[in-house]
Amino acid sequence: xxxxxxxxxxxxxxxxxxxxxxxxxxxxxxxxxxxxxxxxxxxxxxxxxxxxxxxxxxxxxxxxxxxxxxxxxxxxxxxxxxxxxxxxxxxxxxxxxxxxxxxxxxxxxxxxxxxxxxxxxxxxxxxxxxxxxxxxxxxxxxxxxxxxxxxxxxxxxxxxxxxxxxxxxxxxxxxxxxxxxxxxxxxxxxxxxxxxxxxxxxxxxxxxxxxxxxxxxxxxxxxxxxxxxxxxxxxxxxxxxxxxxxxxxxxxxxxxxxxxxxxxxxxxxxxxxxxxxxxxxxxxxxxxxxxxxxxxxxxxxxxxxxxxxxxxxxxxxxxxxxxxxxxxxxxxxxxxxxxxxxxxxxxxxxxxxx
Numbered sequence: 001x002x003x004x005x006x007x008x009x010x011x012x013x014x015x016x017x018x019x020x021x022x023x024x025x026x027x028x029x030x031x032x033x034x035x036x037x038x039x040x041x042x043x044x045x046x047x048x049x050x051x052x053x054x055x056x057x058x059x060x061x062x063x064x065x066x067x068x069x070x071x072x073x074x075x076x077x078x079x080x081x082x083x084x085x086x087x088x089x090x091x092x093x094x095x096x097x098x099x100x101x102x103x104x105x106x107x108x109x110x111x112x113x114x115x116x117x118x119x120x121x122x123x124x125x126x127x128x129x130x131x132x133x134x135x136x137x138x139x140x141x142x143x144x145x146x147x148x149x150x151x152x153x154x155x156x157x158x159x160x161x162x163x164x165x166x167x168x169x170x171x172x173x174x175x176x177x178x179x180x181x182x183x184x185x186x187x188x189x190x191x192x193x194x195x196x197x198x199x200x201x202x203x204x205x206x207x208x209x210x211x212x213x214x215x216x217x218x219x220x221x222x223x224x225x226x227x228x229x230x231x232x233x234x235x236x237x238x239x240x241x242x243x244x245x246x247x248x249x250x251x252x253x254x255x256x257x258x259x260x261x262x263x264x265x266x267x268x269x270x271x272x273x274x275x276x277x278x279x280x281x282x283x284x285x286x287x288x289x290x291x292x293x294x295x296x297x298x299x300x301x302x303x304x305x306x307x308x309x310x311x312x313x314x315x316x317x318x319x320x321x322x323x324x325x326x327x328x329x330x331x332x333x334x335x336x337x338x339x340x341x342x343x344x345x346x347x348x349x350x351x352x353x354x
Contacts, residue, residue, distance in 0.1 A: 004045030011047065019047055068092040068102075068111040083109065097156050101138075105145030114158075116141045122292050129313060131290050167192040169205075169212045183254065203257040207231050207241070208249035219245050220253075265294065273299040273309070273318045285316075315352040323350045 002009040011019060019038045027046050028034050037046035061073040066089040067080050074089035082102065088111070095113035096102070103110045112120065120141055121132040132138060138147040162174040168181060168189045178190035182199055191199075199205065199214045206213045215223065223242035231239055231250030241250040265282035272285055272293035282294035286303045295303070299318045303309055306324055310317040319327075327347045 002040055002043060002045045002047055004040070004043045007040075007043040007045050009040070009043070009047075064089070066092055067109055098158060100150040100153050100155055101147055102150075103140040103143060103145050104148050105140065105143050108140060108143040108145055110140055110142050112141065112147060120147060121290065125290055126292055131288075165190055167195060169195045169214050182257075197260075200257075200260040203254040203259060204251055206244040206247060206249055206251050207233070208244065208247050211244060211247040211249060213244055213246045215245065215251065223251065269294060271296040271299055273303075273316050310349040310352060312349065312352055315349060317349055317351045319350055326350060 022038055024036055025039055026034055026036050035046050035048065037048045040047050061075055062077065063073055064077050064087060065072060066074065067083055067086040068088050069092055071089045076090045077087045078093040080086040080088050092111045095111045099112055099114055099117050101112040101117050120138045124132045124136055124138055139145070140147050160176040162176055163178065164174055165178050166173060168191045170192060172192040175192045177193065179193060179196040181187045181189055181191060182196065195214050198216060202215055202217055202220050204215045204220050223245060226242050228240040228242055229250050231241060231252070233239055233252070239252055241252050243249065244251050262281045264280060265278035269278045269282055270276065271278055272291070272295055274296065276296065278294065278296045280297055283297060283300035285291040285293055285295055286300060287309055302320060303318045306319065306321065308319050308324060327350065
């Protein structure tokens with residue numbers, strides 16, 4: 001656990017193993033006490049490890065040998081249903097219930113968890129240019145051997161069912177996991193995941209209890225052009241804030257909160273459609289979510305506006321309004337597929353003529 005009282009972070013297993021390879025250092029706190037631990041870059045604190053709890057955990061781990069991940073200790077062991085007489089650890093048994101994907105190389109026989117399965121499907125897409133179907137031959141992430149998915153067994157569903165409730169800030173009445181109110185953790189009221197994610201990006205909310213609207217980044221930019229008005233927090237503190245775009249009451253921004261932001265594109269990453277370098281956030285290919293390539297923001301929003309793209313993988317152009325108007329002037333666009341939900345139109349691409 002981190003020694004910084006404002007942080008108190010608990011590291012996952014992999015980060016903890018990397019931390020143990022570093023050297024311990026001493027640090028003097030503001031109150032004069034000295035702590036010995038591992039330096040933490042994010043909050044300028046120290047990671048303290050309780051060795052007594054580690055010894056207690058190791059006492060409950062039983063020795064053995066996993067036929068899948070080759071682990072030598074586990075909290076519990078299970079019989080291997082594929083290779084009789086051998087055993088698998090607790091983690092691999094859990095992975096097997098959710099994916100049923102296993103390497104067919106007997107020397108490896110790795111059971112893939114959901115992240116591994118997603119990665120090998122993306123690798124298949126990069127090599128063949130097609131999505132991994134039922135008959136696709138996937139390659140093991142460890143030995144590149146063939147991976148088989150047992151379709152005869154039931155695969156557990158990780159999706160949590162929707163629970164009834166009422167969001168404090170919007171009209172949502174059902175959610176898989178209701179979130180606590182960030183500014184009042186003691187309150188019994190809850191908010192949905194979308195509103196909670198929006199608050200982590202802007203930390204701005206309306207102080208009117210009848211509204212409690214959480215503003216988007218665009219709404220905050222509009223409000224900054226307006227004047228500020230006074231209001232009172234529940235504890236009586238007088239604050240200044242911009243008027244709410246929804247009800248006109250005062251808004252409040254928590255400046256002490258660290259805002260979350262999306263990861264930007266890698267250096268030199270090119271857009272799948274316009275072939276230009278992505279400067280901001282890299283978006284998924286909207287018409288093919290399993291495609292490892294990415295779109296720039298302009299092409300992403302252009303597709304969501306006009307719902308048009310080139311089917312050619314070499315072109316994949318997302319036309320703008322001028323390009324679509326030019327196609328309509330040339331003649332009527334024929335319908336190539338029609339369902340009760342949508343109609344699919346076909347027209348020659350203005351760029352590659354495909």
